[in-house]
Amino acid sequence: MLTFKNLKKTYGGRTVVDINNLNIRSGETIGLVGNNGAGKTTLFRMLLDLIRPDSGEVLSKDQNVAQNDHWKDYTASYLDEGFLIDYLTPEEYFTFIGSLHNLSVAHVVDYLRQYEEFFNGEILNRGKYIRDFSKGNQNKVGIAAALMQKPELLVLDEPFANLDPTTQIRLKSLIKSLKQTHRLTTLISSHDLNHVTDVCDRIILLEKGLIIKDFHTDENSLKELEAYFSE
Numbered sequence: 001m002l003t004f005k006n007l008k009k010t011y012g013g014r015t016v017v018d019i020n021n022l023n024i025r026s027g028e029t030i031g032l033v034g035n036n037g038a039g040k041t042t043l044f045r046m047l048l049d050l051i052r053p054d055s056g057e058v059l060s061k062d063q064n065v066a067q068n069d070h071w072k073d074y075t076a077s078y079l080d081e082g083f084l085i086d087y088l089t090p091e092e093y094f095t096f097i098g099s100l101h102n103l104s105v106a107h108v109v110d111y112l113r114q115y116e117e118f119f120n121g122e123i124l125n126r127g128k129y130i131r132d133f134s135k136g137n138q139n140k141v142g143i144a145a146a147l148m149q150k151p152e153l154l155v156l157d158e159p160f161a162n163l164d165p166t167t168q169i170r171l172k173s174l175i176k177s178l179k180q181t182h183r184l185t186t187l188i189s190s191h192d193l194n195h196v197t198d199v200c201d202r203i204i205l206l207e208k209g210l211i212i213k214d215f216h217t218d219e220n221s222l223k224e225l226e227a228y229f230s231e
């Protein structure tokens with residue numbers, strides 16, 4: 001589904017992403033791990049054509065994301081609260097995002113029913129603007145809105161950060177069930193090795209923009225990653 005080819009990004013003379021060849025297959029759940037500044041967000045931003053690489057390309061279904069918009073039809077993402085419109089209430093925001101996907105207000109209301117548990121009573125009918133929600137609750141709005149288009153590819157930057165433990169567990173179930181029901185391909189960056197090894201079937205470890213490890217998760221993965229990061 002995705003190919004990253006000779007992809008390089010440099011800031012101030014320092015290479016922050018340098019990936020020769022990386023392939024992601026349809027239906028994989030990928031965990032991107034690496035210490036602060038490893039290049040995870042920069043990689044996602046190039047995948048979503050929010051920034052351009054200095055050289056190389058990202059191919060989504062064999063098409064360069066910087067040269068056509070086809071990938072936008074099946075790709076959903078939530079990287080940070082910059083993806084939200086903070087002067088709207090969550091209801092107004094969901095209705096707006098729904099309208100972009102030709103969903104009526106009734107459709108949107110119906111869609112949101114499945115997120116009642118995930119929202120935990122904290123998102124809808126609160127009479128608050130998005131800007132007044134906690135970061136964790138803003139994450140919930142962003143993730144639910146991203147999934148509204150029934151994507152084939154989902155990109156989430158540190159989705160577990162700021163979520164309470166109950167919602168972290170619910171988010172993991174949601175991602176696992178979308179993989180089963182919709183063969184969703186998911187890329188998740190995370191500093192939480194527990195969650196990432198639990199929900200992902202493949203882990204890619206970045207350090208200073210380079211892929212240091214790329215492996216399928218098994219019962220030893222968590223220990224191996226903990227050992228790597230405690231060196």
Ligand SMILES: Nc1ncnc2c1ncn2[C@@H]1O[C@H](COP(=O)(O)OP(=O)(O)OP(=O)(O)O)[C@@H](O)[C@H]1O
Pocket residue numbers: 011012016034035036037038039040041042043
């Ligand atoms: N717009 C920018 N201008 C200059 N340097 C940048 C810019 N964006 C990112 N960087 C640098 O690129 C490097 C990689 O940053 P990036 O945010 O991709 O890392 P990350 O792995 O997502 O880190 P974190 O875990 O802290 O979120 C960092 O050194 C960062 O300071």
